[in-house]
Amino acid sequence: MRKMVLSRLSCFSANPTRNDGVDPPVDRPCACSLPHRRAWFLPSRSRPGRLPPGVHLNIRYRFDIFLIGVSAAALNDVLLICSKFLAFPTRAITKDPLAVKVNKLTSIKTQLPYSYYSLPYCRPINIVDSAENLGEVLRGDRIENSVYVFEMREPKMCKIACKFTPTDKDAKEFKEKIEDEYRVNMILDNLPLVVPMKRLDQNSGTVYQLGYHVGVKDHLSGGKNGTYYIYNHLSFIVKYHKDVELDVFRIVGFEVKPFSVNHAYEGQWNDVKTRLSTCDPHAKRSVVNSDSPQVVAVNEDIIFTYDVEFQESDVKWASRWDTYLLMNDDQIHWFSIINSLLIVLFLSVMVAMIMLRTLYRDISKYNQFETQEEAQEETGWKLVHGDVFRPPNNSDLLCVYVGTGVQFFGMLLVTMIFAVLGFLSPSNRGGLMTAMLLLWVFMGLFAGYSSARLYKMFKGTEWKKITLQTAFTFPGIVSIIFFILNALIWGEKSSGAVPFTTMFALAFLWFGISAPLVFVGSYVGFRKPAIEDPVKTNKIPRQIPEQAWYMNPVFSILIGGILPFGAVFIELFFILTSIWLNQFYYIFGFLFLVFIILIVTCAEITIVLCYFQLCSEDYLWWWRSYLTSGSSALYLFLYATFYFFTKLEITKLISGILYFGYMLIASYAFFVLTGTIGFYACFWFTRLIYSSVKID
Structure with a gap:
């Protein structure tokens, strides 16, 4: 279970930070975060107030402790979210420590995240897990400290992190991750690490990819299986904005350029003090290319190094996320969304006009019946008034x-x-x-x-x-x-x-x-x-006449789901891309408009088909109204299948099962949502029309 809120608060009091809000160095972890630390409400042998020998916790007391623990975990999630809502910029001065945290390894080919330290990367003395909310755990995030600790505005060149000699198992793990195109994710001041990429189009700006690849595979060398190279030199770029009034610095960007370098050195290895010949901070010689890349092989030393460069930026702290959130093709996205909304709005206006004119004419005609003989000759939806509110199967x-x-x-x-x-x-x-x-x-x-x-x-x-x-x-x-x-x-x-x-x-x-x-x-x-029903229900059910082929329940239900799906499928593409291709999605304004259009579309298409059904003297509308708009979930799942085979590069069976399993859950939820919208729209419609006519 994640660390309790109270233990974290006591941790803060035991290890106070400076007033400028900068975190303490990573190599001095808080004692409260160590694995052996107990919660304050549990008995401990080292506590003077422990339970006497022979006294055991009864079942009720243990259950109360369990509820307290779970409740504290839930409260921790809420407090973590609220603290991020009220987050203030971290203010740093020159030489303040900046601790880089590592997150999960991700791959769009396997969709299986792994902990950073599942690979034998350089490790700090004590690995400390950061507090995570419920959403982060479900996403597979594993945020931990690392050996990368910078000092504000203090550049570093060719800093040695560690030297590592892979065993056969280690080399195999690295090769598997490189083959599956895994990316390493890091965090600095809550900003994710990105790799800047230049587009082929000269008129386009720079795009950013989350994380850097573990390595690269050369298919042209190394025989049948190719040669695997690891990115063992990281050139970090930390962008900061200076607050002139407070004379402090705020981090607004975190970038990296990875290199694969077969480092060399003279003499004996002397840990981090060893002087490398491939990059030398004393000679101001840094890594600018990978002419001699580092091969992943058994018993071949791998030296991990890094550079740190600080760049002043005009971007303010409040706008630092704009770089990450505006890295998609905005013009295509805007055009597609607006075009979809205009089409759906146009169809909705047409349907509304047709329904208002048709219903006004029908209600006026039915209200003109004065004799019972005329009433017996009526046809259409009024004829089934005695059965339309009969409870369904x-x-x-x-x-x-x-x-x-x-x-x-x-x-x-x-x-x-x-x-x-x-x-x-x-x-x-x-x-x-x-x-x-x-x-x-x-x-x-x-x-x-x-x-x-x-x-x-x-x-x-x-x-x-x-x-x-x-x-x-x-x-x-x-x-x-x-x-x-x-x-x-x-x-x-x-x-x-x-x-x-x-x-x-x-x-x-x-x-x-x-x-x-x-x-x-x-x-x-x-x-x-x-x-109460607006009309009385007959005791004997009315026989439903034979229906035309286009009023067949299966056909009308499948037709009814097309328009609601058409209202969301363009936005669905961007949502699937953000989920399965590891990209950001932050067009919630458009998504909210699409959600409103979806509600209107589900309601109107269900009302139209329900009206035609009642005009055909078929009063079994309860379930059909739910299934009519709910059938859009079928098209969602079919589109997800199409997306899987055309956009994704998933090759493993387990990854395919995970994809279709999660999309099945999403489609099921979409069915329940759209079905309920259509049902309530039809429920309101039937009660409205049958309460607006004269029933003898």
């Missing part, structure tokens, strides 16, 4: 999925509002996923309320049963898929595997908070008066 399951959809809708709406306001920017690492999980938990209140209200309208009486199904159906299915995928990741020894302590925290959020809130919402909803 599997009404319990419909209530469950409608409640779950409301939970999803509330979570996404609040998340996007926070994202648009800037609280969930990429600088708040893991904040987006943590916020979504916490909002999902607390939105269980609305899930229980919605399902109970609909269930009571269907004359249901077992509200506890429907509450349990609402609380556990969707999360249970997702958890089964998630556990299977997590077991596969565990088998690969990847840092992306969720630890057991995090599993307990997720279980506590589910069983300890979300499920009780579903019960509270269901209790409140079931106590309210039942929703």
Whole structure:
């Protein structure tokens, strides 16, 4: 379990920092972060207040301790997010220590992250894990200290980190990571390390790639398998902005240029004091190319070195993330989004105009019937008024999925509002996923309320049963898929595997908070008066006439999902690219507009098809309204399959299983969301039209 909040606070008091906010050097780790340190509320043999011999903790006391630990972990996540919301710039003066942290190794070919120290890189004396929120753990982040410690505005040249002699196992691991194109990720002052790349187009600016490759493979030499070279010299560039008023410096950029250099030296090896002939700080000779690269081979020494250059920048601290967030093809992105929005808005206006004109004409015609003979001759949607509100088959399951959809809708709406306001920017690492999980938990209140209200309208009486199904159906299915995928990741020894302590925290959020809130919402909803139908339901169901081929349920459902998917598929491309190709996504303003367009599109296409269905005297609209807009999830999964084979370079079977497993969960969630939107739109529409006509 991650370090407790209280232990971190006591750590701060035991090891105070300077008032300028600069962290202490890495080689002096806080004692509270050491593995052997116990939490303050646990008995210890070294504490004078320990329990007497023979006295054991009873079950209830141990359970209370467990709840305190899990609650503290959850509180730690919230405090970490809030602290990043209220983060202030780090102020440094000349020669202040700047500690570089290392993060996971990532690859777009395997999608399996690994800890930095899973490879035999140079290690500090004590490896200290940084506190991570729930989202960071689920993302596979493993943030740790490193041997790279700079001094503000103090350049370094050809600084030796360590010398390493790989064994057969070490060489094999390096070659595997180079073959799979793994990248090394580092962090300085919460800024990720990037590699500047010049585009072929001279008119375009510089683009930045997150992290640097472990190495490179030369396919033209070394026989059948090629030769593997490791990047063992890092040329860091730290950009800073000077605050003239306070006379301090703030970091605004962190770049690197990796090189593969077969270092040489004369005489005996004397650790970091050895003088290299390939780069010499005394002679002001640095590495500018890789004419003699470092080969990865058994028992062949690898010397890791680095340079540090400081560059003053005009970029202010508040704008330092703009470089990272504006590295995509903005013109193409803007044109695609605006074009999609205009098309969807145009179609929505057309549908709205057709619906208003058609309904106005139909209601006026039906209200002109004065005799019973005329009423018997009527055809269309009014003819099924005695059956249109008849409870559907599997009404319990419909209530469950409608409640779950409301939970999803509330979570996404609040998340996007926070994202648009800037609280969930990429600088708040893991904040987006943590916020979504916490909002999902607390939105269980609305899930229980919605399902109970609909269930009571269907004359249901077992509200506890429907509450349990609402609380556990969707999360249970997702958890089964998630556990299977997590077991596969565990088998690969990847840092992306969720630890057991995090599993307990997720279980506590589910069983300890979300499920009780579903019960509270269901209790409140079931106590309210039942929703009354605008017309009475006949005791004997009306026979549904034979339908035209285009009104076949399967055909109309599949047709109904095309337009909602068309509203999001362009934005979906950028979202998939950011997730699976390790890029930033920060166009939440456009995403929020697309979300609004998706809501309008799902509602209108469902209303149109529901109207045609009722005009054909088919009153079984409950499930079809849900499935009509929900079928867009099928197109989402098909597009994800197309994206897999055309855009990704995944070659391993396990990586393909992970991709389709996660996209299956995403498609399932999209089905629940869009289905609920379509259902409520059709529910409002049917109640509106049948309450607007005269029914004898």
